[in-house]
Structures are given as C-alpha cells and as structure tokens.
Amino acid sequence: MRLRALIADDEPLARERLRYLLSLDTDIEIGAECRTGKEVIAALKESPFDVLFLDIQMPGRGGFEIIDQVGAANMPITVFVTAHNKYAIQAFEVNALDYLTKPVEPDRIQNTLVRIRERIMSRTAFNTQHYWMSALAGLEQLLAPQAAYPSRILVPNGGGKESVVNVDEIDWIEAADYYACLHVGQKRYMLRQTIKDLAQTLDPTKFVRIHRCAIVHIGRVSEILREGRTEGSVILASGQRLRMSKAGWQALLAMHHR
Numbered sequence: 001m002r003l004r005a006l007i008a009d010d011e012p013l014a015r016e017r018l019r020y021l022l023s024l025d026t027d028i029e030i031g032a033e034c035r036t037g038k039e040v041i042a043a044l045k046e047s048p049f050d051v052l053f054l055d056i057q058m059p060g061r062g063g064f065e066i067i068d069q070v071g072a073a074n075m076p077i078t079v080f081v082t083a084h085n086k087y088a089i090q091a092f093e094v095n096a097l098d099y100l101t102k103p104v105e106p107d108r109i110q111n112t113l114v115r116i117r118e119r120i121m122s123r124t125a126f127n128t129q130h131y132w133m134s135a136l137a138g139l140e141q142l143l144a145p146q147a148a149y150p151s152r153i154l155v156p157n158g159g160g161k162e163s164v165v166n167v168d169e170i171d172w173i174e175a176a177d178y179y180a181c182l183h184v185g186q187k188r189y190m191l192r193q194t195i196k197d198l199a200q201t202l203d204p205t206k207f208v209r210i211h212r213c214a215i216v217h218i219g220r221v222s223e224i225l226r227e228g229r230t231e232g233s234v235i236l237a238s239g240q241r242l243r244m245s246k247a248g249w250q251a252l253l254a255m256h257h258r
Contacts, residue, residue, distance in 0.1 A: 001117050002027045006043055008034040008063075009055040009081065014102060018053055018081065021109045028113070037061025041069060049076040051116050053100075056082040056091075067094050073179050073190050077116055149203040155182065155189040165189055168206070171236060173198065173215040183240075208255055210234060210248030218255060 005028055009015045015033055022028045031049055034040045037060045040052075052075065056063040063082075067075055072094050080091045083102045091099045097119060098112045150167060157163045165182055174181040175195040182189040191198070199209050209215045216234060223235040224244075232244040234252075244252075 001120065002029060003050040003113075003116065003120075004029050004031045004048070006030075006032050006034065006040070006049040006052045006076070008037075008040045008052065008058065008066075010035045010058045011055075014055070014081070018104060018109075021104060021106055024106065025110075025113060035059070037063075037066050040066050044070055044074075044076070050120065051077045051079060051097075053079050053081050056080055056084070056087050064090065064094065071177070073176065073192075077119055079112055079116070150201060153182070153191065155191050163189060167202065168217075170207075170217055171220045171238060172217060172240070172242060173207075175213040185238075205255070208248070208251045210242060210244040210252065212245065214242050214248075216242060218252075221252075224249075224252060 005022060007015050007018050007022075007030060009018070019030060019033070022030060031047065032043045034043055035058070037058050040054070040058075041061070043049075044052075054063045054066070061069070063080060064087075067078070075095075078094075078096045079098045079100060080087070080096050081100045081102065081104060085101060088099045097115060100108060100112065153165045153167060154162045155165055165184060169184050171183045171185065173195060174183065176190070178192065178194055180191045180193050180195045180198045182191060195209075195213070195215060199207070199215055202215070206218055207215050208218055216236070220236045220238070221234050222237045224232065225235070226232045226249070231246070232249055233241050234244055235241050
C-alpha cells in the first residue's frame with residue numbers, strides 16, 4: 001500500500017532524519033515538507049495526503065492550532081513528532097494516531113507505519129461496507145417504498161470501531177462541511193454525510209430541518225421564537241438555542257398541522 005506523506009517540522013535535522021527513516025519503506029512518498037503552520041495549512045489545501053507527521057511547536061501556528069483551523073475531520077491521519085512528552089494526552093484527544101518523541105528510532109517508525117496502514121485498511125473496509133449498505137438500502141426502498149426509517153445509525157469511532165447511535169436519542173444535527181455532527185445529550189458524533197442527504201433518511205414526523213445548517217428532533221423543542229418576518233430560533237429542552245430560517249418556520253408549522 002503506497003502512502004503519501006507530509007512532514008512538518010521547523011528543524012531541518014528533524015525533517016532530514018524523518019525523511020531518511022521513511023525512505024527505508026519503498027511504498028512511502030514524501031509529498032511535501034513544511035517548516036511553519038502556515039505552510040502546513042496551505043499544503044493540506046493544495047493536495048491530499050494519507051498521513052501527516054506533525055511537530056507540535058512550530059513558528060506561527062503549532063500542531064494543535066493547525067488542527068483547530070483545518071478541523072479534525074478534515075485532517076489526514078496525524079502522527080505527532082515532538083521532543084516533549086507532556087502533550088501526549090492532548091494529542092490523542094484530537095484523534096492523533098500516534099505520538100513519537102525525538103529522536104525517532106527506526107523500529108518505532110516502522111510500528112507507526114503498520115498502524116497507519118491498518119487504519120487506512122479499516123477505513124477502506126468501512127467505506128466498502130457503507131457503499132453496499134447504501135446500495136442495499138436503495139434496493140430495499142425500491143422493493144418496499146413504505147419501509148420504516150432507520151432506528152439506529154452506525155458512526156465510525158476510530159481504530160476500525162463503530163458507535164451505534166439510537167436515532168430517537170438525537171437532539172439535533174449540525175452541518176459541518178461534508179460531515180454531519182450528531183448531538184446526543186453531552187456527546188457528539190461526526191458522520192461522513194451531508195446534512196442534506198441525512199435529512200432524507202430521517203423520519204419527517206420526528207425531525208425537521210429548521211435551517212440549512214441544522215436539523216432538530218421535534219420532541220426536544222421546548223420553545224419557538226419569531227424574530228422578525230424571516231428569522232427566528234428554537235430553544236431545546238437542554239437550553240440549546242438554534243437559529244431558524246423562514247423555511248424552517250414553515251416546516252415546523254407544517255408538522256404541527258399534520
């Protein structure tokens with residue numbers, strides 16, 4: 001499996017050592033090297049990478065600031081490479097695959113490459129499974145147009161694992177580019193699906209799209225506020241306040257008049 005890697009470190013010797021260690025694997029291509037956080041963000045926007053070897057402390061923007069700006073869901077597989085141990089917990093909180101301390105040893109980098117390939121294979125397997133599940137769902141819809149809406153959603157949870165989310169427990173759904181963020185109580189789950197596509201799979205008697213960026217479970221709505229002719233908001237039982245468009249207001253009215 002050929003991997004395209006991005007190396008980000010402001011120290012030339014550190015980049016050189018990592019470049020050498022990766023060159024021992026003939027299936028690794030170094031797509032780019034960066035010295036600053038600004039260069040990393042530009043490189044990620046310019047072309048795709050399978051893995052990013054990222055230093056935590058760099059001029060301008062550090063490793064964690066880069067992830068905050070790009071978004072964890074939009075990052076390639078990330079491996080932190082640093083001289084400090086104190087950031088390890090924070091690194092795994094942003095879903096880093098591994099945490100390497102300098103100087104990186106050959107055996108350690110090889111173990112990391114094995115884990116990277118395992119992660120990619122699990123993602124590929126999930127995408128394949130998702131494709132066939134979607135195809136079967138489409139076939140079932142053709143054969144049985146009155147089929148029930150799904151009661152559970154499978155959400156990737158890293159390491160080849162999946163979380164099962166009960167649809168009725170979802171409070172609201174937030175658009176996040178090509179992802180949808182499911183808000184379930186105090187938990188959040190990122191689903192690789194647009195909010196538009198997801199809206200078509202949910203029971204319209206329970207969920208309503210109140211804004212282009214939000215779908216709400218009607219059972220969680222405690223108050224509906226109008227703020228002028230075209231805008232408003234809803235307040236959930238949790239106290240969360242969500243913006244509501246004119247179309248969202250009309251959709252809510254339609255539900256109440258069914």
